[in-house]
Amino acid sequence: MSIELRCPACEKLLRVPTDAAGKRAKCPACQATVQIPYPAEEREPPLDAPADIPSAASSGAATPAASAPPYPAGPQGDDRSPAEVAARNLLEKEISSQATTSLVVGIISFFCFGIILAPFAIYRGHKALRLIAEHGVGQRYSGTANAGKVIGIVSLCLNVGVVLLWMLLVCGGVLAEM
Numbered sequence: 001m002s003i004e005l006r007c008p009a010c011e012k013l014l015r016v017p018t019d020a021a022g023k024r025a026k027c028p029a030c031q032a033t034v035q036i037p038y039p040a041e042e043r044e045p046p047l048d049a050p051a052d053i054p055s056a057a058s059s060g061a062a063t064p065a066a067s068a069p070p071y072p073a074g075p076q077g078d079d080r081s082p083a084e085v086a087a088r089n090l091l092e093k094e095i096s097s098q099a100t101t102s103l104v105v106g107i108i109s110f111f112c113f114g115i116i117l118a119p120f121a122i123y124r125g126h127k128a129l130r131l132i133a134e135h136g137v138g139q140r141y142s143g144t145a146n147a148g149k150v151i152g153i154v155s156l157c158l159n160v161g162v163v164l165l166w167m168l169l170v171c172g173g174v175l176a177e178m
Contacts, residue, residue: 007034008084035081088137095138095145098128102148106155114159118152125149 002015009032016025021038106121128145132138 001039003036003039005034005037007032008081008087033083035083091131091135092138092141095128095131095141098124098131099138099141099145099148102128102152103144104148106148106151109152109155109159114155115163118156118159121148121152122156125152 001018003018003021004013004015006013007027007030010027010030012027012029014025014027014034016036018039020036023036025034025036026032027034102121102125105117105124109117109121125145125148128138129142129149132142132145
């Protein structure tokens, strides 16, 4: 029997033997350290568990890094490993950065370089919203991302309208002089 889990860094599906439960292993794809959970029906380590898990480099599964007890339940009652928590925090930080950049650039685009900055604000807002939808992390930044995207759209429309109006006035003035 084997345990299936996903690497928190690269999302690769890993299969390891059940006697590897409670140990750490390295992902063969990205070399990230992964905590191997105990199967759902078995939360305590078996008394006769060997100290090392067999080398799984040839089978494509995770390889051992070190023995360690399972992680205690976190504040939400889950038992995510520190690597999973770190990956989630890093993703949330990226979403926060994308959303904030979208809002700031969208506001700046009202005052200068609107035709250049507004599409950038729209792109950053859209990227943050896409990351939120794909990973289910950072929902608290969706308002900031939406605001940046909307401000970018409004700024782009206003700037394009001003350029078209200016071109109309210049062309109309040139035609009137003829």
